[in-house]
Amino acid sequence: MRALLLCISFIVIWTNTVFATEIAEHKAIRLEKVEVDQYALNQIDPLFIDENKLHQLVDDLKKKIYKAPKNATIAKSGNIILEKPGITIDEDQFYIQFKKTFYDDKADGFHIPVEKVYPRVDKALLEDIRTKELGNYVTFYKKGNEERSHNIALAAEAIDNHVVFPGEMFSFNKVVGERTKSRGYKRAPVIVKGELSEDIGGGICQVSSTLFNAVDLKGIQIVERYAHSRSVPYVPPGRDATVSWWGPDFSFKNMYNEPVLIRAHASNGKMLVRITSSDTVENFTGS
Structure with a gap:
């Protein structure tokens, strides 16, 4: 000691x-x-x-x-x-x-x-807001597709440890940033106007979709969400959230009385998002 x-x-x-x-x-x-x-x-x-x-x-x-x-x-x-x-x-x-x-x-x-x-985020705050799990969601992908797996892991790392304070907005595009080759993203399959194609950052919609399902909670107000032009295999129909740097974004507002913490991790074909907060967290219902 x-x-x-x-x-x-x-x-x-x-x-x-x-x-x-x-x-x-x-x-x-x-x-x-x-x-x-x-x-x-x-x-x-x-x-x-x-x-x-x-x-x-x-x-x-x-x-x-x-x-x-x-x-x-x-x-x-x-x-x-x-x-x-x-x-x-x-x-x-x-x-x-x-x-x-x-x-x-x-x-x-x-x-x-x-x-x-x-x-804004110190050790004391993190210790407090990681105590109670509010929601979680898991999706799966083919780890053999190395480029897509790489993009998913990179985007998951970008949102991991992000804290959204009461009344604040979370924007997937703002937090993750532009998906470019210089930032480490690779070409992988994407859906464009209903057709499969390839582009830099392909696969990150699985991260935004997993996040959407994890934060679809009473105390979270979904502000912006768009579905793909065709069904995707990693979430049920109507439960996806497509994102693009020059197009749609996924955003939500924290309506709880406490900050919420996003934990995200992707490896070995598994994408996991957990949402946690303090033991005193409750949905803010005031005007």
């Missing part, structure tokens, strides 16, 4: 040290007094700041400094991979320090202030 506690303490200290190093690296960005003075509104009065130019500077610094936070996720083993904060410019402090430097002739400049960006 003592060894375990020492190990956990080391991980926490190491994580904080790594993040502190990243903060220090970004704080090293510095604006000198001569650079700050260039934002004077000289054509009107050098005592005024060109606010439009200053706002553009802040936008540029955001792009340079911003590092997105990483949500906590559940590994295949069931262990939770901890969240990681991101970094962005501290705008309030930036404007304060900029104006102090601008109006103080003795100032020599300042380091760009930064702050943490916290992820």
Whole structure:
């Protein structure tokens, strides 16, 4: 037990040290007094700041400094991979320090202030919303079709660990993204206008259809769903959800009072989607 506690303490200290190093690296960005003075509104009065130019500077610094936070996720083993904060410019402090430097002739400049960006999903939330299963659905496919199997697994991985908060919309196309060769998708059979064809990303409709059947719950409002132009073998008639990047999407809204977690996995010819939430979850019926 003592060894375990020492190990956990080391991980926490190491994580904080790594993040502190990243903060220090970004704080090293510095604006000198001569650079700050260039934002004077000289054509009107050098005592005024060109606010439009200053706002553009802040936008540029955001792009340079911003590092997105990483949500906590559940590994295949069931262990939770901890969240990681991101970094962005501290705008309030930036404007304060900029104006102090601008109006103080003795100032020599300042380091760009930064702050943490916290992820929406942390370990505590995941532990809470994985406790109660609301629904699940399983479909099957021929694992011998390697290209199609690959696409299904890739799309399943994209929706796995996704959290939909109360009142939020889930869009399959937005979450999974465009299915392209550069993103790892392969050519496989698809249905186009009732005819079988081949295209990049063929097979992912099985993922969206499995998801649809798993989230067809009292507390989920199906917003957008389209059926294929012909029957598909992996779900009963009328229970499919076709998707296409330039065409139909599958989307739904979380009407529960708690976030819902999507767990999805595809391997060895089996596609599984589970929907879980907190023990206190209930359908929101208020106005």
